[in-house]
Amino acid sequence: MRPDFLRCERLPNIWCPGCGNGIVLRALLEAIDQLQLDPDKVVLVSGIGCSSRAPAYTAFDNVHTLHGRAIPVATGIKMANPDLTVIVVTGDGDGSAIGGNHLIHAARRDVDITVVVFNNYNYGMTGGQASPLTPSSSITTTTPNGNLDRPFDLVKLAAGAGATYVARSGIYFTKHLVDHLKKAIAHDGFSLVDAVAQCPTYFGRFNKKGSAGQMVTSQKDWMVLKSVAEKKTPEELVGKTIIGEFVKIERHSPASAAAPKEQA
Amino acid sequence: MSNDNRFELRMTGSGGQGLILGSIILAEAAIMEGKIVTQSQVYGAEARGGTTKAELVISNKHIAYPKVTDPDLLAAMTSEGLKQYGGGISRKTRVVVDSSVMSAPDFLNEENCRGLLALPIRSTLISRLESELGLNIVLLGIIEGLTAIVHVEMLRKAVAMHIKKQFLDFNMKALDLGMEMVEAQAKTGIRI
Amino acid sequence: MSEKMVLMQGNEAVAEGAIAAGVRFYAGYPITPSSEIAEIMAKRMPQVGGTFMQMEDEIASIMAIVGASMAGKKVLTATSGPGFSLMQEGLGYACMVEAPIVILDSMRYGPSTGMATKVSQMDLMQTRWGTHGDHWVIVLSPSSVEESYQLTIRAVNLAEKYRNPVIVLSDETISHLREPIGISIPPTIVDRRLPTKKAGYLPYKTDESLVPTVANVGTGFRTSFTGLVHGESGFQTANGHVAEALVERLRDKLFNNLDDIIQFETDRVEDADILFMSFGITARGVSESVESLRSHGRKAGSLRFITLFPFDDDRVRKAAGNARTIVVPELNSGQLVLLVKRVFGDSRKVVPMNKINGDLISPQEILNFVREENL
Numbered sequence A: 001m002r003p004d005f006l007r008c009e010r011l012p013n014i015w016c017p018g019c020g021n022g023i024v025l026r027a028l029l030e031a032i033d034q035l036q037l038d039p040d041k042v043v044l045v046s047g048i049g050c051s052s053r054a055p056a057y058t059a060f061d062n063v064h065t066l067h068g069r070a071i072p073v074a075t076g077i078k079m080a081n082p083d084l085t086v087i088v089v090t091g092d093g094d095g096s097a098i099g100g101n102h103l104i105h106a107a108r109r110d111v112d113i114t115v116v117v118f119n120n121y122n123y124g125m126t127g128g129q130a131s132p133l134t135p136s137s138s139i140t141t142t143t144p145n146g147n148l149d150r151p152f153d154l155v156k157l158a159a160g161a162g163a164t165y166v167a168r169s170g171i172y173f174t175k176h177l178v179d180h181l182k183k184a185i186a187h188d189g190f191s192l193v194d195a196v197a198q199c200p201t202y203f204g205r206f207n208k209k210g211s212a213g214q215m216v217t218s219q220k221d222w223m224v225l226k227s228v229a230e231k232k233t234p235e236e237l238v239g240k241t242i243i244g245e246f247v248k249i250e251r252h253s254p255a256s257a258a259a260p261k262e263q264a
Numbered sequence B: 001m002s003n004d005n006r007f008e009l010r011m012t013g014s015g016g017q018g019l020i021l022g023s024i025i026l027a028e029a030a031i032m033e034g035k036i037v038t039q040s041q042v043y044g045a046e047a048r049g050g051t052t053k054a055e056l057v058i059s060n061k062h063i064a065y066p067k068v069t070d071p072d073l074l075a076a077m078t079s080e081g082l083k084q085y086g087g088g089i090s091r092k093t094r095v096v097v098d099s100s101v102m103s104a105p106d107f108l109n110e111e112n113c114r115g116l117l118a119l120p121i122r123s124t125l126i127s128r129l130e131s132e133l134g135l136n137i138v139l140l141g142i143i144e145g146l147t148a149i150v151h152v153e154m155l156r157k158a159v160a161m162h163i164k165k166q167f168l169d170f171n172m173k174a175l176d177l178g179m180e181m182v183e184a185q186a187k188t189g190i191r192i
Numbered sequence C: 001m002s003e004k005m006v007l008m009q010g011n012e013a014v015a016e017g018a019i020a021a022g023v024r025f026y027a028g029y030p031i032t033p034s035s036e037i038a039e040i041m042a043k044r045m046p047q048v049g050g051t052f053m054q055m056e057d058e059i060a061s062i063m064a065i066v067g068a069s070m071a072g073k074k075v076l077t078a079t080s081g082p083g084f085s086l087m088q089e090g091l092g093y094a095c096m097v098e099a100p101i102v103i104l105d106s107m108r109y110g111p112s113t114g115m116a117t118k119v120s121q122m123d124l125m126q127t128r129w130g131t132h133g134d135h136w137v138i139v140l141s142p143s144s145v146e147e148s149y150q151l152t153i154r155a156v157n158l159a160e161k162y163r164n165p166v167i168v169l170s171d172e173t174i175s176h177l178r179e180p181i182g183i184s185i186p187p188t189i190v191d192r193r194l195p196t197k198k199a200g201y202l203p204y205k206t207d208e209s210l211v212p213t214v215a216n217v218g219t220g221f222r223t224s225f226t227g228l229v230h231g232e233s234g235f236q237t238a239n240g241h242v243a244e245a246l247v248e249r250l251r252d253k254l255f256n257n258l259d260d261i262i263q264f265e266t267d268r269v270e271d272a273d274i275l276f277m278s279f280g281i282t283a284r285g286v287s288e289s290v291e292s293l294r295s296h297g298r299k300a301g302s303l304r305f306i307t308l309f310p311f312d313d314d315r316v317r318k319a320a321g322n323a324r325t326i327v328v329p330e331l332n333s334g335q336l337v338l339l340v341k342r343v344f345g346d347s348r349k350v351v352p353m354n355k356i357n358g359d360l361i362s363p364q365e366i367l368n369f370v371r372e373e374n375l
């Protein structure tokens, strides 16, 4: 990975020891490098949260916005200057709770941005509260008796809202993650990658998931490649999270948007 | 507030009669003559179907307060309109009502308005031009016939700015019809 | 009047003023009484090479224009009270990252959904204090269709010049009023200053103007924007001294330039013994009342706030002459009057005049008020 993609003077980062965010960030920078994008034309936009601090450690133009609001800012930037590659870095709470409405509408519009959800299944920055992606029964500081709600399936949510590229990966599968980030960024249209990372400090500790290292390596046990999953029975897939590419379709182009009339 | 060259018009009726457009057309005719205008309306859901009000102030000089406070002319195309927006008339106000849809209001007399002109506007429009559309333009003709507030030619020009070519002929007839109705009424000697 | 006059509605004048000022990006969410602006922009933006977006809500609307502004566009959004409430967090963000944006708030009757088609002046204090934390905005108040056009241009220029949000505070009556306006004279255009040298580039370092030269994204300067307190580098810090210097600069970049920003319109203030202080649509009723009082030998005058904020007590005091009595008519329960009382304390008789039924204050009502209150 190119060290000049980082602002080393901004390091060390704010993340806890064992946090997965650094690995997702690294994978993202790797993807940008491998795609040979002009670094002057890449803009990273984030909301608020631990994960949303990632862009400010990079050497690109970066916009740290408000909680949940990265997507509309990214939309504005992209629409104002379509030459730019605009990537949103968001947390599972930032992107699917407070920013959930923006997410589905950006997917519906098929605006050509990439949303990378650093998914640690809880609100890290504010101390491990439940997010819309927290699994049922999991313990968080706001679900002390176990989460009564069901989580969103982010992949289905984005697909249902009209995203034209949707993938999921985990940080244990680094190459898989980089590959899917590359495909998402290269995709012409709205793309989303659900990048599963660990929060050992809160989610891991509360739910007895072991050390940070164990949380990473366990991904190979509870995550299943889509190609493998297709050969399994539903019973065999209970409790498993499927990773891979779920949507890749042609960008929606309006059939009948008339050219604007010249003014009389 | 006496403001001698200030002319205040209020039109009221039901949504769809085109009274707001009528007030815009008259406003544009006045602007072409170098006059100052302010045009306003009740706004919102009411404007689509319910009772509407369109107001126009025309003056030779700057108009400070933009709304009608003491109308020179009040034209009511429905009795509901008259009920809702007929307040605030004075000895200087001429009132025009469409007698084909309402009976002449008995609360208007020499004491509280300058005159009442009850004309069968809608029924005349239907019998003479075989149309239910164009009431607003007939009314403009009536207002012009009563007040000569702008030059007729300017009014025709302003109508042409807003009406599609294929309907222009019809609308000019509607304008003439309104003016004729005033003239005919004047000849019969009925006080207007 | 040699210019050709055209009949325009207030909202149309805002849209056309914005376009004349160079606005090429509009994002918004429909709301009465501002919706015509969105509708006009939907048609006009593509005609002038700009972009129109209907967003999912007002939060997204203001954030989208902030993004487009960062990418170098001149931008506008328009809304009314309920939407303006949702925009407050974005407004604070724009203050903090110093993004030039213009928001039009056409005041309708509040609180809450209130009366969508009725006029009020109830959002005055919200423009100033609606978002949390110490911050400063410029608020301009048109009182006619013509002025809606001119002040929208001025708002865009001031936003660019000071890299600050500017709010045009209009109302339902002006939004929907039609008046003739002359617009053939091309306006003066102000563009934001941009950095020239990449070496040693610090986005929030300023010269004596205190206005930073932040680069537009995508121009190779690699800027970092954040709503967190940041130093000259643009990066977050929790250093109290940096925070203090930042917030002071956000204030001083406007307050060092009050002569440029603040405008009043005065009418026969010099010898007035009764002075009306008002803004927006209410000033038009006032203007007629002053005329009328004068014709009856009463020495009346008027001061109309064209710039509402920044509000400078000294300038108001100086502009107000020596009238013993100051009447403050407004379409709310008393907001402007709080500021006027702050300026004059007990040195003058400051009398609020409020109307909150969704109608305008007519000239006759003002005359009656003066008579009944023995002013």
Ligand SMILES: Cc1ncc(C[n+]2csc(CCOP(=O)(O)OP(=O)(O)O)c2C)c(N)n1
Binding pocket: A048, A049, A050, A051, A052, A067, A090, A091, A092, A093, A094, A095, A118, A120, A122, A123, A124, A125, A126, A131
């Ligand atoms: C309007 C608003 N509400 C609440 C907060 C407090 N807050 C900051 S980050 C955060 C949650 C972040 O969780 P997530 O998006 O999952 O990101 P993570 O920190 O886990 O990376 C919250 C609730 C805020 N900054 N703004």
